[in-house]
Every structure is written in C-alpha cells, then in structure tokens.
Amino acid sequence: MNETNSTDRDNQGTSKTAKASPLRKLAIELGPLIVFFAAYQWGGDTSLDKILTATGAFMVAMVGAMVASWFGERKIAPMLWVTFVIVMVMGGLTFYFSDESFVKMKPTLVNLIFAAILGFGLLRGHSYLRMVLEGGFPPMADRGWMLMTRNWALYFLAMAALNELVWRTQTTDMWVTIKTFGYLPLTFLFTFTQIPLIMKYQTDAAAKDPDS
Numbered sequence: 001m002n003e004t005n006s007t008d009r010d011n012q013g014t015s016k017t018a019k020a021s022p023l024r025k026l027a028i029e030l031g032p033l034i035v036f037f038a039a040y041q042w043g044g045d046t047s048l049d050k051i052l053t054a055t056g057a058f059m060v061a062m063v064g065a066m067v068a069s070w071f072g073e074r075k076i077a078p079m080l081w082v083t084f085v086i087v088m089v090m091g092g093l094t095f096y097f098s099d100e101s102f103v104k105m106k107p108t109l110v111n112l113i114f115a116a117i118l119g120f121g122l123l124r125g126h127s128y129l130r131m132v133l134e135g136g137f138p139p140m141a142d143r144g145w146m147l148m149t150r151n152w153a154l155y156f157l158a159m160a161a162l163n164e165l166v167w168r169t170q171t172t173d174m175w176v177t178i179k180t181f182g183y184l185p186l187t188f189l190f191t192f193t194q195i196p197l198i199m200k201y202q203t204d205a206a207a208k209d210p211d212s
Contacts (some may be wrong), residue, residue, distance in 0.1 A: 037180040051100040104167040115156035144201025163206035
C-alpha cells in the first residue's frame with residue numbers, strides 16, 4: 001500500500017514537472033533576452049555604455065539560465081551550451097576592446113554554427129535536429145526529419161544574414177529593439193510554418209515513409 005502511494009506521488013510529481021517544463025524552457029529562452037533589453041534601456045548615457053551594461057547583464061543572465069536548466073532538468077541542451085559559450089566569448093571581447101561590434105555579431109555566429117552543424121549532419125545522411133527534438137515530437141518518417149533539418153539549416157543561415165544586415169545598417173538602439181522583439185517572433189513564425197510538413201510525415205512508430 002505504501003509503495004503504491006509512493007508510486008502515485010512520484011507519478012504526480014513527474015506529471016507536474018512535465019507540464020511545467022515548456023514554461024521553464026520558455027523562461028530560459030526569454031529571460032536573458034529580456035534582461036539584455038532592460039539593462040540596455042537603463043545602462044548609461046552613451047550607446048557604448050548601454051551596450052556594455054547590457055552585455056554584462058546578459059552574460060550573468062546566461063549563467064542563470066544554465067543553472068536553471070540544470071536544476072530543472074538535470075541536463076543542459078547542446079544548443080544552450082553553444083549559445084552560452086559564444087555569449088561568454090563575444091561578451092568578453094566586447095568588454096576587452098570596448099567595441100559593441102562583437103556582441104552584435106553574436107547572433108550571426110550562433111546561427112551560422114547551428115546551420116553548419118545541421119548541414120554537416122545532412123551531408124552524412126543524419127538529422128541532428130532529430131536527436132535534439134525527437135522526444136517532444138510525434139513519430140515522424142525519416143524523410144520528414146531530413147526535410148525539416150534542411151529547412152532549419154536554411155532558416156539559421158537566413159537569420160545570420162538578417163542580423164548582419166540589421167546591425168551593419170541600423171543604429172544600436174534599432175538593433176537592440178529588433179533583436180529583442182523581432183528575432184524570436186520570427187522563430188515562432190517559422191516553427192509554425194513547419195506544421196504541414198510534420199503532419200504530412202507524421203506516422204505510427206511502425207509506419208513507412210509516405211513517399212515510399
């Protein structure tokens with residue numbers, strides 16, 4: 001009886017954790033970005049002062065995101081690791097040279113690295129995206145994963161190009177605004193456009209590829 005009650009409590013706890021997980025992941029994604037934007041608004045009088053304050057706050061927030069991810073899930077996603085390392089490197093260079101160009105190039109590098117990783121997997125005939133996302137998706141045919149991986153690789157390349165265009169042609173204030181309120185909505189929108197592909201190739205575990 002006690003074992004049954006204990007199992008029930010464990011299951012309830014697991015269920016609660018699973019339900020809270022998407023919100024926690026969203027907070028980990030949005031938290032550092034919101035901190036960056038807020039710190040920039042009140043960071044000083046000059047553009048450089050603001051960007052240095054925002055960069056420092058962003059680096060601290062990324063450490064917080066790593067800690068939150070570890071204690072929340074007992075793991076840190078590979079994409080978060082890549083972002084964290086680049087934030088620390090580019091942020092450090094921003095402070096060392098007192099040059100805001102480095103932190104502005106951070107989104108470009110992150111997106112290029114993600115595109116390169118996915119592209120390398122495709123060349124080897126593997127979907128690295130599947131390795132990361134499969135647990136949260138319904139079963140999908142191999143071709144579906146390969147197509148979605150290709151689409152995401154192209155999206156990351158497009159976002160890298162967009163960031164380069166924005167920071168090289170717009171003011172720092174505009175870049176911060178677009179980075180905060182533009183890039184993430186674009187990602188959500190792109191994710192939404194992948195739903196038809198997911199539905200087309202969604203299949204039972206033992207079903208075959210719909211194009212075969």
